[in-house]
Amino acid sequence: MDKVNRFIQFNDESVETRKILLYERIAQSLANAPFVKITERQLIEYQPKDATFAMSVFWRHRSEQVTHLGRLSDIYLLAAGFYKQFDLAAWKRFAFExxxxxxxxxxxxxxxxxxxxxxxxxxxxxxVGTKRAFAMRIEVYAEFHKDRLLSNAKRGFLSDAFINQLFLDIHTGMTSSPHESLHQLPMERVRQVAQSAYELKTTSQSGDLAKRIMDLVEEQLTGDSVLPLYTFGESFEEGKSKAMSARAMSDPGESDNQELKETIEEEFRAWHRETEEGEGTHLEFELQQGKQGAADASESSPGDENAEAQQLGLGSSEGNDKEGTANQQSEIAGDRLEQTSVKAGSDYGAAHRHVTFSVTKISNRAETISAVTLTKWRNNHLPIVRALVTEMKKRLERKKQLKRENLTKGRLSSKLTSMLTDERPRPFYRKQAPSQELDAVFGLLVDGSASMIDKVEETKEAVVLFHDVLRKLHVSHEITTYYEDAFEATKDVQPNFFEVMHTFDETHVDSGQAIMNFEAHEDNRDGFAIRWMADRLAGRSEQHKFLLIFSDGEPSAFGYDRNGIVDTAEAVWETEKRGISVVHLFLSAEKPTDDQKELFATMFGNKTAASDSVEEFANETLRILRKLLAIAAQ
Known part of the structure; x- marks a missing residue:
């Protein structure tokens, strides 16, 4: 099910992630622009800075068919119409005049x-395939304009009533008389002139026709239009390109040489190029266990956004940069590893363009109280861990002994009757190649948002169980918590943090105490974290790759409220396409509601599970892990 109601009762609009992703693909195809995104606003409009097309909310709260066709008509107009065929320079000249x-x-x-x-x-x-959607659009909008015509006439908004009448005349024909409120206007003459709408070929011609109509009615109308029906968005309506203004600020000498973009497509691509140029991933690091010793910086070189990372940032460093001091303070005894803050740019999705992130290795040092708790949990889990490990080893042993029969060469079978009965006998067999270990890798993301505070201990127990099973089976896995600093997040910068409890390279290392040091923080940006972990898993050589997410609610971060669900669903879809299975466990202190189940099904599809209480986290984790390991052992 892809349509759910939000939990917040005063904002319970539907979020239809799969449909929005569908519209996004259609728009990208029609516009030949894979970077564009889809959102909803009051009117259809463009947001070049964010590379976004906005559908109109006009189509909400209608039948499913009308809503779908209406939104498709918006997409057609946005991506195949105005985007490519609208003369932006001609429109700006018209607006100036x-x-x-x-x-x-x-x-x-x-x-x-x-x-x-x-x-x-x-x-x-x-x-031709767009005709059905546009026919529905005209039918629905015709009823809308009929109602608005009566309403505007009654309220004395004659300019708005005139627009309503003009829409009806052009789209549905001029068989009926104009509304009586417009008797003071030369409507017969207007209708004659408006006939030229059927012969329009360019934006300039539309502007000329609009001027002719205005010349006929301008003197008789006493007030301007009040209720807008069309908009491009503020980026275009300011009369000057924001992309142009941004470039002029960076190089004032170029401002006089700038030319107006001829199409909206050029405007979008100019913004996209500028965003790409200014938002490269300047630093990339592989996460490894720290090694004791001083770093050798004798071969250091200036940063380059196009250069690939070739060096690890380990240990401590000294410098005068006050902002970097906190991030640079690390212990070099193998307990912590820190990555310099990196700007996400466009590598992790448009919703995270202003995200910066850093990676920290959580200390694996023991504290007396937590060490006692860890020992208690492991003693409780010992029987079920042993049972699961034994089960998986038996599966591997059976796989090792399985035979492939009816072959043309190999070992001769003891059953030779086929030599007499078959025209082309195949009396040979082969044993499968030995399978000593599971050819699988796991990445576990643990929600580090503030809402996890009341269930941190239960989450730790579940993660410890996850870690112990995979460690006993010698399966590579990485465990990371993620969060956003809500207090420091602004429109231009949203700091995110990954705190790693266990890395892929620490297969045989006991990271139980690092798990015990996990703490809850502020917000969660799920789509971003999924893409980050997917990149790490994609570089692994194992055949089976699994990405697990433990979270207790929908995504919540700066500017990430409504589009967070869509972005997370898109991140999951992208990850699955890369051959990585995404599985979600909903950590809830109570039995999940139907709305909550639907929400997570929207984001994660059918690979989502929920526990009925905090005490069941570990059991649910074990159940999921058993299924995934069974898949890897086949």
Missing amino acids: MKTSRHPKLAGQIMMLLEEFRLMEAIQRTR
Whole structure:
């Protein structure tokens, strides 16, 4: 099920992740721009800085078919219409000329209405499959404009009523008389002029026709348009490209030589190029266990955003940079490893463009109280860990002894009757190659948000069980908690942290005490963490790769409220495409509600499970682990 209601009762709108991802793919294909994203706003609009097309919320709360076709029509207009065929320079010239008009907003709305009609006709001529969606769009919007016409006329908004009437005349024909409230306007003459809408070929022609219509009605109307029906978004309506302004700020000498972009596509690609240039991943590190000793910096070199990482940042360092002091303080005795803060850029999804992240190895030093608790848990888990390890070893032994029969060469079978009965006998067999160990690798992400505080101990117990089973089976695994610093997060920078309890290279190392040192922090940015761990798993050579996520709620971080669910679902989808199985365990102190189950099914598909209470975390973890290990042992 891909549609659920949000938990927050005062904002219980639906989040339809799979459909939004579908619309995103359609938009990317039509626009030939794999970097664009889809969101919803009051009106359809463009957000070039975020590489986003916005569908209109107008289609919500309707039948499923109307909503789907209506949103498709928005996508067609956004990606195949205005994006490629709208002359942005001509529109800006028109807007500049209309500044002296008594009703500049009305003029702009009329031109956009004409352009919408022109582009709908053009798209349907080249893409016949869009006709059904546009037919539904016209039908629904015609009813909307009929209602708005009556409402605007009653309230005295004659400019808005005029736009409603013009839409109906152009899209549904001019068979009926204009509304009586417009009697003071030369509607017959307007209708004659509006007939030219069927012959429009360019944006400039739409602007000229809009001017002719304005010349006919401008004197008779007393007020400008109040309720907008069309918008491009503030990026275009400021009259000057934001991308152009940003480049002018970085190099004022270029501002006089800038040319207006001819299409919205050029504007988007200019923003995209600038974002790519300014947001490379400048530092990348492989996480390894620290080694005691001083670092040799004799061969150090300046950073380069296009260069690949070739060196590990281990141990402590000294410097005058106050902001980096906290991150640079680390113990070099193998207990901690720190990675310099890295800017995510566009490598981890558009929603995380302003994220910075650092990686820290949690100390594996024992504390008296936690050491006693760890020993107690392990004593309790010992029988079930032994049982599971024995079960997996038996599976591997059976796999080792299995024979492949009916072969043309190999060992001669004791059953030779096929030599007499078969025309082409195959009396040979072969044993399978020995399987000493499981060819699998696991990555475990543990939600480190503040909501985990009341269930930290139970989570630690479940993670310890996970770690002990895989360690006994000599299966490589990495355990990491992730969180965002909510107090330091701003619009431009969102600091994220990965605290690693156990690394892939520590297969035989007991990291139980590092797990015991896990603590809850602030927010969680799930989609970002999934992509980060997926990158680490993708570089592994094992045949079976599993990514497990332990979390207790929906994603919550700066600017990541509504699109967090969609982004997480997209991250899961991307990870599965890379051959990595994503499994989610919902950590809840109470039995999950239907809404909660639906939400996590939306993000993680059918690979999500939930425990009925905090006491069941470890049991549920064991159940999931047994299934995944059985898959790897086949």
